[in-house]
Amino acid sequence: SGKFCVIGLGNFGSHCARELFELGNDVIALDKNRSVVNNMRDFVSQAIVADATKKDMLESIELEDVDAVIISVGSNISTSILVTLYLKELGVKEIVVKALDDDHGRILNQVGATRIIFPEKDMAIKTAQVLSDPNLTDFIPLYGDYLVAEVPIPDQLDGTSLEDARLKRDYSLQVLAIKDENSGVTDISPDPEHILRKGELLTVLGRQEDVDRFRNL
Amino acid sequence: SGKFCVIGLGNFGSHCARELFELGNDVIALDKNRSVVNNMRDFVSQAIVADATKKDMLESIELEDVDAVIISVGSNISTSILVTLYLKELGVKEIVVKALDDDHGRILNQVGATRIIFPEKDMAIKTAQVLSDPNLTDFIPLYGDYLVAEVPIPDQLDGTSLEDARLKRDYSLQVLAIKDENSGVTDISPDPEHILRKGELLTVLGRQEDVDRFRNL
Ligand SMILES: Nc1ncnc2c1ncn2[C@@H]1O[C@H](COP(=O)(O)OP(=O)(O)OP(=O)(O)O)[C@@H](O)[C@H]1O
Ligand SMILES: Nc1ncnc2c1ncn2[C@@H]1O[C@H](COP(=O)(O)OP(=O)(O)OP(=O)(O)O)[C@@H](O)[C@H]1O
Structure with a gap:
């Protein structure tokens, strides 16, 4: 089993963190919203209240040896871009990011994301087919x-x-x-x-x- | 090929409408936001600006013979519930609705939705696995x-x-x-x-x- 960090615990992030934990992995879950973090405490290894755009905070949680970080931080595009950039600089090898649209996806690719996810688009196309x-x-x-x-x-x-x-x-x-x-x-x-x-x-x-x-x- | 109506043209709805149209179907796209509707005009058969919670409006667009209506109207739960109820009363046979969470999904099932979609949850679980x-x-x-x-x-x-x-x-x-x-x-x-x-x-x-x-x- 592996070690993962999930930043942003909305619909996508919280389901992802729970599933990773249920599969036997070590999971660090992080969000700036205290009540969201408290809801996750029983379903992950470690739950942290913090603002992920503060680079010194990311450095303090020892992410060098994680297998992947999953980022899904809502509709503010610059937040996910900034967090991706910092993680790349900290040497995280796999950075998975939920993107809002194709342009957002392209920028994330440029700054170091290794895998981009478009949940609505992918499910919409499959539903239509x-x-x-x-x-x-x-x-x-x-x-x-x-x-x-x-x-x-x-x-x-x-x-x-x-x-x-x-x-x-x-x-x-x-x-x-x-x-x-x-x-x-x-x-x-x-x-x-x-x-x-x-x-x-x-x-x-x-x-x-x-x-x-x-x-x- | 078939005839479909897509209500709500956010990320999920707009990709669904375009894909259905590209597959050779007749597609009516509807949203209350004029600029969103104008962006869709070239990619569907008919694009309508209207509030889907007005039942007389739904009656005027002849939905009896559509193969399915797809509803994805954002975070206001009561809107999708109300629209599902009206479509059921109008005799639409397949009503596909994007739900926000399991509780929302359960209510939609009760009022007549035939298929519930959870894009974020499904993609989150698959990503984790x-x-x-x-x-x-x-x-x-x-x-x-x-x-x-x-x-x-x-x-x-x-x-x-x-x-x-x-x-x-x-x-x-x-x-x-x-x-x-x-x-x-x-x-x-x-x-x-x-x-x-x-x-x-x-x-x-x-x-x-x-x-x-x-x-x-
Ligand atoms: N700078 C930040 N640091 C930590 N968490 C953040 C930061 N900015 C946003 N978040 C968190 O990210 C989460 C985003 O959830 P939101 O539901 O808005 O989007 P999503 O997960 O991308 O979409 P969905 O819920 O449809 O999956 C929120 O819980 C929010 O508190
Ligand atoms: N009563 C209504 N009648 C018609 N359109 C509506 C009504 N209420 C909301 N809408 C439209 O539904 C769309 C909802 O899009 P939004 O992006 O908020 O949600 P979504 O499609 O469920 O999520 P995602 O974009 O993540 O797929 C908006 O374009 C909005 O204008």
């Missing part, structure tokens, strides 16, 4: 144009075994799971002898165009 | 305790073909892709004859404990 395609119950963008999607079983494969359906060879789709729509039971990494039934949903990995072609069979 | 486990370059929670993760190739499998490594039979892991760390090239749905080399990263689907066991070989 899932809503726009009713068959994508939930899709997971993997590499480039490959994705993981759920597709219904076409009529012509009803009653065929997974092995005989030759999904990889004939349709370029790798089957990850099969879900029975009625019972809701999901069979992950199914056996080749599994008989496909209409009403089941296949979770497949493949290119967007192969997924679309299969859906329109 | 990826940071906490350096080998999880990026993981994708699938069903229950199954996930998709990237793992390095252990010494004992160096030089073995994918087929002979019998990853599914001996380690309960399904290989989705193989990435060469040096060249950055990713081979999705690799051939069984692929020879595994140290320095390659395997993207696998499996249970958390099977992924951990494989990593500690």
Whole structure:
């Protein structure tokens, strides 16, 4: 397990600090708002009330050996930029920052952030893609144009075994799971002898165009 | 393609409206702030300046046949609750709402929201999990305790073909892709004859404990 520091305990920061702590890590949580810090005391290793833009304060909490610092300090852009700059100068190797928009993200990159997070934008795009395609119950963008999607079983494969359906060879789709729509039971990494039934949903990995072609069979 | 209405054009709403439009859907974007609406005119089918809490206004924009309405109206909880209630009464079948926290989410569920989104919380948890486990370059929670993760190739499998490594039979892991760390090239749905080399990263689907066991070989 590792050691982390989370600066700014709003929605994003507080969930991040709690999750890191629950995963068994050492977590220092810091915010300038006393009541927010008090709420976190039971859920982290150390909770500190301080203004992160004071460089001497950052120096006093020994951040050299942390695995990462996560910054999410609200809508004042200059605060996150300043804090990122100081941490870079103190030698912190991984600086993760929540950005408000693309311009903010670019500046943070320049001053030393190693990873930029856009929670609203990322979730908005994913929500739009899932809503726009009713068959994508939930899709997971993997590499480039490959994705993981759920597709219904076409009529012509009803009653065929997974092995005989030759999904990889004939349709370029790798089957990850099969879900029975009625019972809701999901069979992950199914056996080749599994008989496909209409009403089941296949979770497949493949290119967007192969997924679309299969859906329109 | 479908028809959607997006109410509230902040960070989340504006990205959602644009993405839905880019995917070829009919999109009505609505906000009470005139300058925000003007910025969206080129990126949606119709942009309207209006206060969504006025029920007669919602009635005038013919929402009966939309596939979904997406609501993200900022930190005033009562606004999103009121708008959700009116849309439910107007017969809108899918109402997607961005919630501020779990309590807000519970109330929205009661008044008729069909899908609740917590962008900050979801992204915070995912960020913490990826940071906490350096080998999880990026993981994708699938069903229950199954996930998709990237793992390095252990010494004992160096030089073995994918087929002979019998990853599914001996380690309960399904290989989705193989990435060469040096060249950055990713081979999705690799051939069984692929020879595994140290320095390659395997993207696998499996249970958390099977992924951990494989990593500690
Ligand atoms: N200079 C600072 N030093 C320490 N903490 C700060 C400083 N400036 C702001 N903060 C804290 O950062 C937190 C920011 O939370 P806020 O909810 O505004 O934004 P966010 O976390 O970026 O967004 P969200 O809540 O949507 O995730 C607040 O708790 C605030 O007290
Ligand atoms: N009654 C209302 N009718 C129409 N629009 C509204 C109403 N109340 C708020 N809005 C609009 O909703 C938008 C809310 O954006 P805001 O950025 O505050 O929140 P958000 O979208 O939930 O958060 P984020 O920007 O982090 O995604 C604003 O553009 C605001 O004008």
